[in-house]
Amino acid sequence: MPKKSLNINPFHGGLNEHSDARDIAHQELSAVENVAVADIGKVNLIGRGYQDSVKGTGHLKPGVGAFRFASDRQVTDASESPSQYLVVADGLNGYVYFYEKDSDGALSWWSSNISMGGAFSPTYYYADGILRVHDGDFTRSSKWFGYVDSGLYQEAANSNTPIHTITKFVTTDQKLKSFGDLSKTVAIRDATTANPSDANLGTHLNLAYWLSEGGSWSGIYEFGFAPVYKGGQEGPMTEASDQVVMFEHKLSIQLYVTTASHSPDDDDDHDLGDDRIVGVNVYFRENGNQDYFFLKSFDLEQGGKDRWLKYNGGTHTAYGFHAGTLALNADPASTSSYASTTMTVTFSNTASGFTGRTGFLRLIGGQVTPVYFRLTSLATANHSVPIINPGPGSRVFMVQLLDEDFNILKESAKRTVTISDSGSAVPPDLDPNDPTGFSMVEDSGDPADQYEGSGI
Numbered sequence: 277m278p279k280k281s282l283n284i285n286p287f288h289g290g291l292n293e294h295s296d297a298r299d300i301a302h303q304e305l306s307a308v309e310n311v312a313v314a315d316i317g318k319v320n321l322i323g324r325g326y327q328d329s330v331k332g333t334g335h336l337k338p339g340v341g342a343f344r345f346a347s348d349r350q351v352t353d354a355s356e357s358p359s360q361y362l363v364v365a366d367g368l369n370g371y372v373y374f375y376e377k378d379s380d381g382a383l384s385w386w387s388s389n390i391s392m393g394g395a396f397s398p399t400y401y402y403a404d405g406i407l408r409v410h411d412g413d414f415t416r417s418s419k420w421f422g423y424v425d426s427g428l429y430q431e432a433a434n435s436n437t438p439i440h441t442i443t444k445f446v447t448t449d450q451k452l453k454s455f456g457d458l459s460k461t462v463a464i465r466d467a468t469t470a471n472p473s474d475a476n477l478g479t480h481l482n483l484a485y486w487l488s489e490g491g492s493w494s495g496i497y498e499f500g501f502a503p504v505y506k507g508g509q510e511g512p513m514t515e516a517s518d519q520v521v522m523f524e525h526k527l528s529i530q531l532y533v534t535t536a537s538h539s540p541d542d543d544d545d546h547d548l549g550d551d552r553i554v555g556v557n558v559y560f561r562e563n564g565n566q567d568y569f570f571l572k573s574f575d576l577e578q579g580g581k582d583r584w585l586k587y588n589g590g591t592h593t594a595y596g597f598h599a600g601t602l603a604l605n606a607d608p609a610s611t612s613s614y615a616s617t618t619m620t621v622t623f624s625n626t627a628s629g630f631t632g633r634t635g636f637l638r639l640i641g642g643q644v645t646p647v648y649f650r651l652t653s654l655a656t657a658n659h660s661v662p663i664i665n666p667g668p669g670s671r672v673f674m675v676q677l678l679d680e681d682f683n684i685l686k687e688s689a690k691r692t693v694t695i696s697d698s699g700s701a702v703p704p705d706l707d708p709n710d711p712t713g714f715s716m717v718e719d720s721g722d723p724a725d726q727y728e729g730s731g732i
Contacts, residue, residue, distance in 0.1 A: 287313040341365030343400040345407060349423055351376070351445050352386055363407070365398035370416070372398065372409055390447050392416045408450055418450040424506065424551045428576050429535070432583035439584065440538040446551045452505055454512035455481065458549030462501045464518035465532075471596070472532055474589035480548060482532040483516070483558060488683040491526030496563035503548065504555030504573070513559060513568065528683055531556065531574045532587060582632075596629035600656065602677050604691040612698035613668045614643060621649075621675050621688075624656040634680055641673030641693075642666060643703065668697035 289304035290313060297306040305313065312320045343363040350357050351374055362375040370393055374386035390409055397412035406422035424446045427438030455462055460480040465472045467484035476482055481501055487493075497520045500513040520527075533556075535547045546553055555575050559568035574580075587595070603622045610617040621637055637649040642663035649661045654677075661675075671693050677686040 286316055287319055288316045289313075341367055341398040343398075343402070345402045347405065347423075349445075351388075354423060354444050363400065363409075365396075365409075367398055368395050370394040370396055372419075390419050390421060392419065419447060420450040420552075421445065421447050426506075426551070426554055426577060428546075428554075429533070429584040430578055431585070433585070436578075436583060438577070439586065440535065440542070440544065440547070442543055442546065442551050444543050444551075448550060448552070452503075452509055452511040453550065455501055455503060455514040455548065457512070458503075460514075460549050462514050462516050464499055464516045464520060466520075467530065469597075470593045471587070472589060473593055477532065477534045477589040480534050481556065482534070484530045484532060485520060486528050486683070487522060487525040488528070489525065491522075491524060493522040493525045493527050496521050497560050498563060499571070500559040500561075500568055502557045502559065503550070503553045504557055505550070505552045506554055510557060519563060526681075526683065528681060529558070529572060531558075533576070592629075594627065597627055598625055598630075598654075598677065598685040599627035600624035600686075602675060602686040602688045604673055604675055604688055607691075607693045608663065608665060610665065611693060611695055612700075613665055613695050614698060614700045614703055615665045616662070617665060618660045618662050619673065621659045621661055623659060623677065625654055626656075630654040635685070636678040636682070637661060638676040638678055639663060639673070640675070641671055664703065665695055667702065668695050671695050 286303035287305060289301055291308050292300045292304040292306065300306055310322050312322050314320075341364060344361065345363070346358065346360050348358055349355060350359050351361065360377045362377075364373050364375060365371070366373065370391060372390035372392065374389070376386055392409065392411065393416050396416045399410045399412045401408045401410070406420060409419045409421065411418070422445065424442050424444060426442045428442070429439035430436045431439060461478075462481045463476070463479040463483070465476055465482050465484045466486075468486045472482050472484055483499060483501070498515065499518075499520070500515045502513040503511040505511060533547065536544065538544055545551060554577055555573060557573050558571045560571045561568045601622060601624045604619065605622050606620055608615075608617045608619045619639060621639070623637075633654050635651045635654050637651060637659060639645075639647045639649065639661050643666045644664055645666075647661060647663050649659060651659070665671075672690050673693055674690045675688045676684050679685055
């Protein structure tokens with residue numbers, strides 16, 4: 277009988293030292309040294325050992341605590357230079373060290389390290405350029421190590437240059453903390469008559485608010501602040517102790533962040549306690565309710581349409597508050613009933629904080645009332661507002677200055693005008709309920725919602 281060949285080539289079953297060599301499966305090995313059999317059909321040499329002359333310090337547990345990862349940046353100076361790293365844990369003393377192989381082949385230990393705060397059993401996870409170090413015994417807090425690139429508080433007045441730039445590798449707790457956890461204070465400030473002062477800005481986050489008539493906010497409200505971290509993750513919320521009482525009001529808000537003195541490229545630590553924070557979410561609830569509802573998200577990098585502005589609590593408390601006159605110093609150009617005419621509004625403004633802002637004049641008293649007149653600038657000027665006169669008799673006119681959000685900045689005194697009878701009929705589609713006059717009612721702030729006509 278001719279001999280037959282038995283082809284044995286998988287080898288991927290690995291080493292079997294438990295069974296007799298005659299009983300092992302054909303893909304298993306009874307003895308092997310310095311070879312790797314992970315690839316089916318191949319036996320590869322493992323390679324020679326290498327005695328490294330560069331030594332680290334600490335207590336290393338065999339088989340535990342070593343981890344390799346690659347980075348597009350060097351952890352030493354954050355420069356864009358691809359590097360490979362071996363992470364080694366000193367589990368007894370609670371440190372994690374970095375062993376770097378540079379692109380030119382040089383080997384070195386990084387002088388900095390990650391402190392775990394005491395003895396730990398290391399485990400690692402690396403994804404999206406972030407190294408996370410955990411304690412397998414669940415005694416120590418997990419750590420987050422990664423590169424942060426944030427341009428905070430970009431100024432429109434300075435070509436969108438950030439006031440504070442963070443571009444560095446950061447080591448911090450992995451846990452997403454609240455502002456309270458980070459020892460940062462929050463507060464609500466009434467800015468009806470003035471912006472927050474230096475005394476207020478000792479608080480790290482101030483939500484300034486002001487109210488105007490004609491809204492739908494009614495009740496006693498509470499507010500909370502939650503940090504937003506890189507990647508859009510949100511930390512827990514911190515409640516402000518202040519409450520805001522409203523009755524059919526509109527609510528306007530503005531966020532103030534207290535910062536240290538920064539140059540754009542100083543890489544100082546984040547003023548809000550964690551270099552990963554890039555935003556603030558504000559929530560509200562009516563007093564007595566259990567749940568909070570989302571109100572507004574503030575981007576700490578780009579800000580809103582007008583970006584961020586530097587604010588000085590010692591000199592800017594009146595910034596953005598109208599200072600000047602608003603008056604109707606003359607009767608309409610024609611005082612005949614139902615005449616299409618104009619009325620001059622005298623307006624002056626000496627306050628800071630109005631550059632680039634727009635608004636409206638709301639003229640009350642005509643046959644169609646109110647009339648809205650768009651202002652492309654809030655600088656001092658006289659404006660000729662077109663109106664249709666009301667019916668004959670003694671009529672009262674007044675004007676209001678509104679900002680971009682229809683908040684009232686200033687009201688004029690009332691001016692009484694005698695309208696003569698022109699003999700003209702009431703213009704079609706303009707006949708109010710009572711053509712003898714008008715009365716002011718609460719306005720929603722929408723130009724489509726006009727004041728009702730009735731006697732005064």
